[in-house]
Amino acid sequence: MSGVSLARLSKRYSGAASAAVQSLDLDIAPGEFVTLLGPSGCGKTTTLRMIAGLEVPTGGEISINDRLVFSKERSVFVPPEKRGIGMVFQSYALWPHMSVKSTVGYPLKLAKTPKPERDRRIAEMLDRVHLADRADDAAVALSGGQQQRVALARAMAGGSSLVLFDEPLSNLDVKLRYAMRVQIRELHDELGTTSVYVTHDQEEAIALADRVVVMNIGRIEQIGTAQQVYTKPINAFVADFMGFQNILPATVVTVGGATATVELNGIGARIDVINDRMLHQGDALLVAFRASHVELELSDTPAPGSIPGFIHTVTYLGSTLRVLINVKGGVIRAQVDERDFGRYGPDDFAQGHPVNITLSPGQILSLPAPGQKVHTEPERLTSLVSTMQ
Amino acid sequence: MTDEKSALFQGRAQWLRFRPSTGVFTTGRSMLIPILVGIFLFALPIIMLGIGAFRNAPPGLPAEWSFDAFGRTFSDPNTYKTFGISVFIAVVSSVLSVALALILVFLVARTTTPLRRFVTPVMVLVIALPPLFYAMSWGMLGNPHVGMINTLWFQLTGLDTPIVNSYSLTGLIAAMVIKGSGFCYMLLLGPFRAIDRSIEEAAQMSGAGRLRTIIGIDLAVLMPAITGVVILNLVIGFEAFDLPLFLGTPANIDVFSTQIYSFITDVTPADYGGASSLSLVLVVLVGALVWLQQVILGRRRYTTVSGKSYNTTPWNIGGWRWVGTALIVVYVVVGVILPLLQLVLGSFQPFFGGGKYSTINYEKLFNNPATMQALGTTILIAIIGGAVAMAIAFIAVYAITHNETWLRRVLDGLTWLPFTVPGIVLALGLSWTYVTIPGLRELYGTVFLVALGLIVAAVPIATRALQPALIQINRELEDASRISGARPIRVVMGTVLPLVMPTFLAGWFVVAIVISGNLTIPVLLSNVKSPTVPFLVYQLTTMSQTSQAAALLVVELGILFFGTLVLYFVQRLVWSRTRRRLKATIAATTARADVGDASEPSLVSAVAGVEAGMEPRP
């Protein structure tokens, strides 16, 4: 049994130079909450719209609840209104000529639900999204957050087992976004629907999803639980997207059991990484680590096992300090948390101040070097590598 | 299989390929019917006209290919005379219209001239009144013997030489300038208002005086827009029919459109070949101008104005403002008040220019079943034809905006064809077409063909009215409908149509007005048995029953005016109710204060917007 299953799903818009979505394979279990995450233009919306039936794929197959709704080979195309799904749009897509009540009741009306049953469902849905008192207002006269709740109620009113979301919260302010996020997840759990949620905000994706699908130029880079993609990206693209601010090219020097020693190209420093990829001496790789995992020591005497450098710039971000450090042959990004502010004096972060950088092996990822992993966009990595050097 | 064959096979396979539709008109195949209908309605008349120019017999009769008609047309010195006069009239009236409009726009948009607020409503009226009205009333007003102006002049001075004569080159051009400046005004007001004030301020900071700023900066910045309007006016000038027919023909001044008409009506047997070949010349000329305007506007339109507009204090032009007021007063008097007055007064004279004022003309009208029938027919054609034109436009615009193949451009081009073709040429092409096609031939001379012709001529206006409204609808509103379980047709009827309904109704109204005042189409397509009001008005005038004709026109305009009034109040009523509901909800949320007025469509702005926006394609 599967909620949604995509096989070799492809889409090339007529006249477009390259495909918007290229041979996507994905299985979503019933009741699962999956987010599609990726940068702008990577094909998230296109994928979602193909699942909805609003866009005709140029190849592949789609099944919803084990029912084939699209197949290029078998010439099957079930139109959107027959797929029995709900959808929440980025622009809310509320009809200006309808009241809140009739908007939420529209899918039920089209499904020819008897009036008493319909009214009961409308009331129940409006209750769930806390809009019961606005039932007779024009939907477009509500505030942004309220409008999105109407859209949410409409998407779920029909009792669809699959609900699609296309960046539904991107037009809302931060506070409202948190509240809506909670509400969306609650509704998903209470109604037991399958949800596919498109976003380009990694934090949102991680907070909401059972599983995250990271996409890039029409392909899937990684599929995994929120924790997997956050802590164990499998390539430089996902690592970068998940907030690994430091991604540096390196070469394996020695391999010793569970760990390997690598040398950072150009910088020359040697660090230990966990050898979970069967590295061999001389292998090229990328090491990635978060700025917050960089240990800073203000000292002008180099210590063994640490990388010496000088402070270049410091950016104050409220709860953290972003520190850019010049090391021989490159830069390393570090971060100081609010609770550690007290450890440093006012002049400690002056430009040119010498520092020692320490990294612990458990927090360093080893990733395949550019060219070793097909799913990684070449230009992007070249630019990545060039900024690192 | 040979290469050629397999290529053919593949082509066929492409066509038959599995290509599901995501909505109405999204696939290439679904465009077949709209395009075929479009070709029949809009392209065929012009094609038939082209063919007709190379045939040596009238439509419907057996004929052979020949260059006779062309030879005759181009060896006739009269053709070149007509060409010269047409160009002269078009150029002079276009330049003068734009100049007059610019002055008025400047007075309204930038100065404190008293009475400036009257100009825009008056211009809407000038645009809404049909050319036939101006042709008729100016013919009467400036009649050298019995016209109101000259009668007054005779009485004041005791002289017996007329001061104005409508039946002359000057009279014709003056009438065209008065009517044409309405369009120009509406087209220039927007760009003028949208000029970024900071460039003016920059000029002033550099030491330029105010007048210098206006001439050196504003006019220069507006130049592409002005050029576009001038060219559009040239097109309108070449296409004008009613005014040259009423004012030019009696004075032996023939322009293209009236010459084409006289080839058909004034010679026996009608010279269809001559008319067609002359038409082709006109089509080429107008086509070139429309193309030129596209090039100029297409390239530079959006660079002229920033879109931001600031409300700086209007310029106090001192004593000059009284000159401005005087100009406004003269324009209002000459452009609206005098013509209306003359038409109404004339309609109460037993014969034009004399007799005791009485209602005899109206009695005759109301007692004549034929006239009453024409009135009924015209109103019916206006209402039903207007609805049909709007429906065609709706389908066409929806298909054009939703189709994902190159075919949408084909359909787009087709719906614009009648705009590029002068009314009289279209009428001629339509008669070629309908006479040649068996089945339609039997309908020739009946109201059905007249109605069809009027609808074809009105589609570009209808398209223009609907397009902005349809484009504005967020596609996700339709998607949401689909997802909610609506089938494509239901999406159109249940979501799209209600959303464009205000525009649809306003457009319908405007199109009905345009149809009811159209003389060019019925003049060739209808006959004595199936006249429309404009056709009857023209006939009565040629039979010197001017006051009778005036009465008929007054009755028609009166009905239109009354209809407008009723619609206006209905609209107010409906909108005030919806608005109250919106306001209540807004007050409750205090979220979006701008919903109230922004979406109110008004009939007046619709008339102005639709007709003034008649430039081809945005």
Ligand SMILES: Nc1ncnc2c1ncn2[C@@H]1O[C@H](COP(=O)(O)OP(=O)(O)OP(=O)(O)O)[C@@H](O)[C@H]1O
């Ligand atoms: N209707 C269309 N016609 C042609 N190309 C399109 C169309 N819609 C999208 N594309 C292209 O397909 C690619 C994927 O677009 P898509 O909208 O799926 O991206 P996205 O991941 O949703 O991006 P965003 O985060 O900006 O919404 C883009 O390169 C886009 O330009």
Ligand SMILES: [Mg+2]
């Ligand atoms: Mg998107």
